[in-house]
Amino acid sequence: MLIFDQLKKGDRPLQWIAMGVLLGMAVLLAGLWYVQIISRKRYQTSLKIQSFRTVRLPAIRGKILDRNGLLLAQNQPRFNVNLYLEDLRPLFTHEYTNTVKREYLRQTGKTKPTRKEVSALERQARYRVVSNIVAQVSSAVQVPLLLDEKKFARHYTNELFLPLLIVKNLTPPQVALFMGKAADLPGIDLEIQPMRTYPLGATAAHLLGYLRRSDHPVEEEEITYRYPLPDFIGAAGLEAIFDQHLRGKAGVKSMLVDNIGYRQREEIWPAPEPGQNLFLTLDLPLQQAAERALHSAGAGTRGAAVVMDARNGDILALASAPAYNPNLFITNMPPDEWQRLNDAQLKPQINRATHGAYAPGSAFKIVVGLACLEEGLDPEEVFHSKGFYRVGRGTWDDTAGPGEFDFRRAFYRSSNPYFIEHGLKVGSKKIIELGRFFHLGERTGLLPHQEVRGYFPDPSQKLKIDGSPWLDGDTANLSIGQGEITVTPLQMAVLTAAIANGGKILWPRLVDRLEPQETDGSQEPTLFPAGRIRDTLPVQARHLQMIRDAMRADVEERDGTGHSARVPGLNICGKTGTAQVKQGRKVIDHITWFVSFAPYESPRYVVVVMVESGLSGGGTCAPLAQQIYRAIQKREQLGPAQPAPVVTLK
16 A cells, blocks of 8 residues: 555655554544443433423313303413522532631641531531522511421432422512512522412302312322322312313423432423313303302301202202301411301301202292192182191191182192191192102202212102101191101202293203313313203193293292392292201291292292291291392393403413
8 A cells, every 4th residue: 555655665654644543543532431430330320310390281171151251260370489499500619618617627626527417517508598688588478488397308318309399379469569579589580370269269169169289199090100190179069070181180390300309400391281171151240140149148058059940950059058268278277167068056167058958948849739730729719727637646737727628729828738638638648659760869960079968758668767657647747848868959849840940850050061261263162961851740731821921920929938038020839848856846946938939930940048046938938039039131122241351370
C-alpha cells in the first residue's frame, strides 16, 4: 500500500499523524472499556435508584341539573397553594452550608460533623427554608399557618415528588392577596382544583345524596396507582347510584424521580376524561315550593312531599324534612351538625318520601272504596252511622260524627263506620287483591338502597305479622288504612296517579338523561324513557270516575276533610288520612296524609304530603298541599325557568 510504503521510507510528518491516530483510537478504546467494564455497576445502580411514580389524577365530576337545565350540583374552582420542594434544593444547600452547619460547628467546637449529624443538620436546614416560606404565605393571605415538622419530614421522606400543600380553599380576596404578595416566592404555585358544590345547599339533598373522600382508586379501574391524589366518590342518593357516570375516568401522571425522590420529568397518559352530566325530571321551582311547604309546618317538621306527573310518572318534586347540607360532607362537618344528623327522632339522613313506611290512614279508603264499588256497592245507598263502629270488643270512633251517608258523602267526610261496614261485607281478600294491583308492598325502583317496600299482606294470608290469626277487627282496621299495612309517600303518589290517569300504574321516573360534558357529537346521550306502564287496574272506568268525583268533593265541599287545600281556579281532587301510631293499646302519635291530583278536567299533577306527628290530614297536610298547588299554578303562568350560568372547569 502507498501509505505503508511512505511510512517505511521514513516520512516523518506522516509517521506523526499515524501515531496521533493510533493514540486517539487507544484513548477511545480505553474510554469504552472504562464505561462498560469499570463503571458498569455505577450506571446499573443509577438506573435502579431512578424510578417512576404513577399518580392518579381525578376527573372533573359531571353536573346534576333539573329538567330545565337549572344547576343542582356543579364543580367550582378551589384555590390551593402548593410548594414544590425540588425548586428549593439550592436554598437547602445554601442554608445548610452557610447557616446551620456553621452555627453547629461554632456551638460544638467541632471541625467536621459526623454523617449522622449531617443528616440531622440537613433536615433542620430544609425545615427552616420551608417554614420561612410558609410564614411569608401566611402573612400574604392573612391566614395563620404553621408548618408541622413531623408531617413535613414524612412528606419529604415518602412523597418528595408530590407538591406540599401549604393552604387550601382560598377565597377570592385571599387569592388576590396571594398574587400580589407571595406568587413570586420560590417553589410556590397556585393550583386550581375542581370541587363539588351544591349551590342550593339542602335543596333536594336526599335525592342528590353526598360524596365522601376516597384516597384509593375504585375497583373497576385497571391501573395500579402508587399515589392516588385525593378524590371523592358518591356515598348516597344519585351521587352514589350514578357515581361511575358522574365521576368519569381518572388520568395518570407518570413521574421519573431520582435517588433522593425529586422529580426529573413527568408526563400525563392518558388525560382524565370528565364525567357525564345528569339531567333529572325534577322541576326546581316546584321542588323548592314543596320544601318550603314542609318547613312552614314548623321547626322540626318530619314529613315528605311528592309531586308527580300523572301522565308519564315523572317526579317533579320529592322533598323530605328535615334535610342536611351535602356541602358539609365535603368540607368540615361541625360537631353539632353531626349530632343533629344522628338524632334518633329527627333522622335527617332518611329520605322519608321513599325510605319511610307509614300507615296510610283514611287515604287508603281510595282503594277500599274502589274495591267495594267493584264488588257491587250501590253508591246511592244510604248508611246510618252512629258516630262509632263496634267489631267484637273493639270500637272505632269517627270524626265525621253520626248521620246519613251515601258513598260520596262518606268519602269526603271520611266516615269510618261506612267504610268498615262495607269493607267487612267485601272481605279483606278483595281489598288486598286490589291493593296488590297498585303494587303496594313493593319497591318502585326509583332510588335503589334508599327505598323500602313497606308492608302489604298477601290475599291468601290468614295470619298477621305477629303470627296471630286474621280476625274481623283486622279487616276493620284495613278498611280505614291501619293495622297490617304500611306505605311510602312515593307509593301513594303512584296509586293516586293511577286513579287520575284512568288506571295505569306507572314506573316513576327521576332521571331524564345522561349527557357528555363535551358536546362534540362523538358521544350520544343516554335517555331514560318516560311513561313506562307497570300494570293496569282491572276495574271499570265508571268506578274510577266515581272515585275521582268523590275526591273532588273532598276539596270542593265546605265540610270536606280536604277543603283547606282548595285553590281558586284549579280543580283539585284529594283525600285526607290520619293514622294512629300505637304502643300496645295506647295512641302515642299520628301520621297525617293528603293525597291529591289536579286539575280534575285533565289530570296532570299528583301531590302527596305526609307529616309525622301532625294534627290531622285536613288540618296539617291539606294546607301544605295548597301551597304546592299555588306554586304549580304560578309555575304554569310564568313558563319554564331559565338555566343559571354554568361554571366551566378545564
